[in-house]
Amino acid sequence: MKWGDFMNRREFLKLGGSSIAILTVGGKSLPAMASEPLDLPNVNDNNTEQYAVLTDVTKCVECKMCQMACQSYYGLNGGQNVEDLSPEAWTFIRTVEVDVNGKQEKRNVRNQCFHCLEPACASACPVGALYKEESGPVVYEGWKCIGCRYCMTACPFGIPRYEWDSKAPLVTKCIMCFQRLKNGQQPVCTAACPSGATTFGKRSQLVELAQKRLKDNPTKYIQHIYGLHEAGGTSFLYISDVPFKDIGFREDVTKRALPDYTWDTMSKIPAIVVASGLSLVGAYSWTKFKTRVEGERGEDNGNKDTE
Amino acid sequence: MEIRILNSEFIFRMTRVRIALATVFFAGLIAMVCRFVFGLSAVTNLNDQYPWGLWISLDVIGGVALGAGAFATAAIVYIFGQDQFHSLARPAVLTGFLGYLMVIFSLLLDLGQPWDIWHPVVMWQPHSAMFEVAWCVMLYTIVLFLELLPSISEKFGWQMPTRLVKSMYIPLVIAGIILSTLHQSSLGTLLLILPDKLHALWYTPLLPLMFFVSSIILGLAVVVFEAILVGRSMKIDEIPMLSRFTKGIPAVVLAYVILKLADLINRGELSQVFTNSMESGLFITEMLVIIIPAYLLLFKSIRSNEAGLLTTSIALIIGILFNRLNASSLGLAHYFNKVYVPSLTEILITLGLISLEVLIYIFVIENFPVVEEHSNGTDINNHSSLV
Structure with missing residues (x-):
C-alpha cells in the first residue's frame, strides 16, 4: 500500500466518524481521546482560536508515519532514515539515547517548525514572504522571497x-498543512499518527490536555x-518524561516574543x-547665523581700518 | 603605462599595485561567475546554521559602515560650517557612493534570488529590520549619487545638473545624514532578533546606537586614510588640515568606549570581559585596536606626521570592521559550538570587489574634479600615481 493511498483511506474513514465530539473542554473524555487522532474540532464554531499540535514524547513508537505522510503528501524524497530537517x-x-536513572533508554522526538505565535521569521522577512495564518500555521510564499535568509538567522x-x-x-519548512486546515482537515502528520503521540486541536484545549497529563502523572x-x-x-x-535538553531541545530560548x-x-x-x-536644521541655521554675524563684524572692522 | 579609454580624454595609468589589484579583481570575477553557474553551495561554506557568511558580515555590514565617512564629513563641513575641511567632502562622498555600490553588488551575489532584489520596493513589511536596511541602501545610494553629480557634470561641462544639485545641496545633505543615522543603526537592529544566539558581550538593546556611533569613528578614519593617499599622489600637503580634522576622533572613541562600558555594567555583563573565553579575547582585542590609536591621536606629534596618521587610521578601520565581524558572526560561535570559516572563493570574491572599488576610486579621482585644485596652483592633471 502506498502512503498516498493510506492517507486517503484514513481521511475517508474519519469523515464518516466525524460527528463524534472528540474534544470536550474540561473534559472527562480527554484520556480516551489521546489515543485517537483528532478531527478538526468543530470548524463552524465561532472560536477563532489558533490550532496547534501537541506531541507527547512518551507515546511515540518510532513508526515514522508522520514523517512519511508529510513526504508523501508534499512529494519529498527524504526517505525513512532522515537525520536532520532538510x-x-x-x-x-x-x-536519541537518554540516561534514565543510570539506564540508557531510547526516546523518539518529532522535529519540525514550531509555528510560533509571534514568529521571528515572519517579522524578519523584508518582503512578507513568511506570515502567520490566523488559524495558526506559519506559511511561506516562495515567489516573494528574495533569498536574504534573515528568517534563518532569526529563527x-x-x-x-x-x-x-x-x-x-x-x-523550506513545515507549513502545518495550511491548505488542508482551510478545507477542514487536520495536518497529514497528526492524521497519520497511530499512537496518539502527536495530536491536533485548538491550542488552549491541547494546553489543558498537556497540563492534565502532567498533573495526573507527576512522577512520570x-x-x-x-x-x-x-x-x-x-x-x-x-511534553516529555526526560529533560528537554537531553532530547535535543534548547532550554535557553527566550520567553519573550522575538519580534518585540x-x-x-x-x-x-x-x-x-x-x-x-x-x-540638523537647527544646527545649520545656527552655523549660518554665526557666519553672518562674524562676517558683518569682520566687515565693520574692515571699514574702520580703511577709514 | 597609460591606458587611454576609447580614444577619449580618460586616462588610466597602470602601476604595479594597480596591476596586482586588477589581477585580484579578475580572479574574483571568475569566482563570481562560478557562484552564478554552480550555486551558493559550490563556492561558499554557508549552511543552515550560518546562513550568513563573510559577504554579509564584512562586505555588507562592514561595507555600509565604511561608507559612513560621507555623512560624517558632510555634517562637519556643511552643517557645522567647518569650511576648512571642505576639500575632504567630495572624496568622502565618492568613497561612500562606491562603498554602497559594493554593498549592493555583494548583496546580488549573496541573495538566493538576486533578480528579485527590487521586491522590497513594492512588497512592504515595515516590521522587518531588513526592510529598513533595503530602503536605506536604495535611498542613500540615490542621495550619494546626487551629491556626487556636480563632480561628473563639471567634467563634461554640463550646467544644469550642477545648478540643480547645488540649489538643493543642504536639504540633500540633511536627508543624507538622516538616512545614514537610520541605516547605520538599522544594521544593529538587524541583530536584535538574536538575543539567544549573540554573545552577551555584543548583544544589547543599544546595538543600533553602538553601530551608529562606531560608524562615525570608522567613517572619519577612512576619510583620513584616503586623504593621505590622495594628498601624496596630488603632491598636496594635507597633513596640517588632517591634524586638525583628527582632533575630534579621540572624543568620539571616548564616547563609544564609555557607552560600551556603561552598557555592560548596566546589563551586569562586565565580568564577561574578563573570562578566559574566546569571546573575551575577541572583545578585548577589538577594543584595544580602537582605544590605542585614539589615545595616540591625542598627541600633536602623531597627528602631524603622515606615518602616525596613516597607522592610527588603519588601526581604527580594522578595529571597527572587527567589531562588525564579531557582532554578526564570531559572536554566534558559542551558541553553535562552531566558528564560521569562509571558503577561499568567498574570500577571493570579497578581495576582488574591494580591488575593483579601489581601481574605480583611483580612476574617478584622476579623471574627474573630485579633489579640489588648491590655491597653490597644483595642476590636477600633473600628479604622481595614487598607488
Whole structure:
C-alpha cells in the first residue's frame, strides 16, 4: 500500500466518524481521546482560536508515519532514515539515547517548525514572504522571497532549511498543512499518527490536555510544556518524561516574543527622523547665523581700518 | 603605462599595485561567475546554521559602515560650517557612493534570488529590520549619487545638473545624514532578533546606537586614510588640515568606549570581559585596536606626521570592521559550538570587489574634479600615481 493511498483511506474513514465530539473542554473524555487522532474540532464554531499540535514524547513508537505522510503528501524524497530537517524532510523522528536513572533508554522526538505565535521569521522577512495564518500555521510564499535568509538567522529554533544546491534556492519548512486546515482537515502528520503521540486541536484545549497529563502523572512527566512560553509561545507543544535538553531541545530560548526585540527600536524610527531632522536644521541655521554675524563684524572692522 | 579609454580624454595609468589589484579583481570575477553557474553551495561554506557568511558580515555590514565617512564629513563641513575641511567632502562622498555600490553588488551575489532584489520596493513589511536596511541602501545610494553629480557634470561641462544639485545641496545633505543615522543603526537592529544566539558581550538593546556611533569613528578614519593617499599622489600637503580634522576622533572613541562600558555594567555583563573565553579575547582585542590609536591621536606629534596618521587610521578601520565581524558572526560561535570559516572563493570574491572599488576610486579621482585644485596652483592633471 502506498502512503498516498493510506492517507486517503484514513481521511475517508474519519469523515464518516466525524460527528463524534472528540474534544470536550474540561473534559472527562480527554484520556480516551489521546489515543485517537483528532478531527478538526468543530470548524463552524465561532472560536477563532489558533490550532496547534501537541506531541507527547512518551507515546511515540518510532513508526515514522508522520514523517512519511508529510513526504508523501508534499512529494519529498527524504526517505525513512532522515537525520536532520532538510528541503526533502520538513519533519522527522530523531531517536536519541537518554540516561534514565543510570539506564540508557531510547526516546523518539518529532522535529519540525514550531509555528510560533509571534514568529521571528515572519517579522524578519523584508518582503512578507513568511506570515502567520490566523488559524495558526506559519506559511511561506516562495515567489516573494528574495533569498536574504534573515528568517534563518532569526529563527530561535534553527528550523528553516535552504536549498543550497539549487540555482534559484528557496527556504523550506513545515507549513502545518495550511491548505488542508482551510478545507477542514487536520495536518497529514497528526492524521497519520497511530499512537496518539502527536495530536491536533485548538491550542488552549491541547494546553489543558498537556497540563492534565502532567498533573495526573507527576512522577512520570517533566513538569514543563515546551512551547507554552518559549519564544513567546508556539503552536507546536511538547511534553516529555526526560529533560528537554537531553532530547535535543534548547532550554535557553527566550520567553519573550522575538519580534518585540526588533520592534522596540523600529517603532522609534519616526521619532528619530523628526528629532534628527530638526536638530540638523537647527544646527545649520545656527552655523549660518554665526557666519553672518562674524562676517558683518569682520566687515565693520574692515571699514574702520580703511577709514 | 597609460591606458587611454576609447580614444577619449580618460586616462588610466597602470602601476604595479594597480596591476596586482586588477589581477585580484579578475580572479574574483571568475569566482563570481562560478557562484552564478554552480550555486551558493559550490563556492561558499554557508549552511543552515550560518546562513550568513563573510559577504554579509564584512562586505555588507562592514561595507555600509565604511561608507559612513560621507555623512560624517558632510555634517562637519556643511552643517557645522567647518569650511576648512571642505576639500575632504567630495572624496568622502565618492568613497561612500562606491562603498554602497559594493554593498549592493555583494548583496546580488549573496541573495538566493538576486533578480528579485527590487521586491522590497513594492512588497512592504515595515516590521522587518531588513526592510529598513533595503530602503536605506536604495535611498542613500540615490542621495550619494546626487551629491556626487556636480563632480561628473563639471567634467563634461554640463550646467544644469550642477545648478540643480547645488540649489538643493543642504536639504540633500540633511536627508543624507538622516538616512545614514537610520541605516547605520538599522544594521544593529538587524541583530536584535538574536538575543539567544549573540554573545552577551555584543548583544544589547543599544546595538543600533553602538553601530551608529562606531560608524562615525570608522567613517572619519577612512576619510583620513584616503586623504593621505590622495594628498601624496596630488603632491598636496594635507597633513596640517588632517591634524586638525583628527582632533575630534579621540572624543568620539571616548564616547563609544564609555557607552560600551556603561552598557555592560548596566546589563551586569562586565565580568564577561574578563573570562578566559574566546569571546573575551575577541572583545578585548577589538577594543584595544580602537582605544590605542585614539589615545595616540591625542598627541600633536602623531597627528602631524603622515606615518602616525596613516597607522592610527588603519588601526581604527580594522578595529571597527572587527567589531562588525564579531557582532554578526564570531559572536554566534558559542551558541553553535562552531566558528564560521569562509571558503577561499568567498574570500577571493570579497578581495576582488574591494580591488575593483579601489581601481574605480583611483580612476574617478584622476579623471574627474573630485579633489579640489588648491590655491597653490597644483595642476590636477600633473600628479604622481595614487598607488
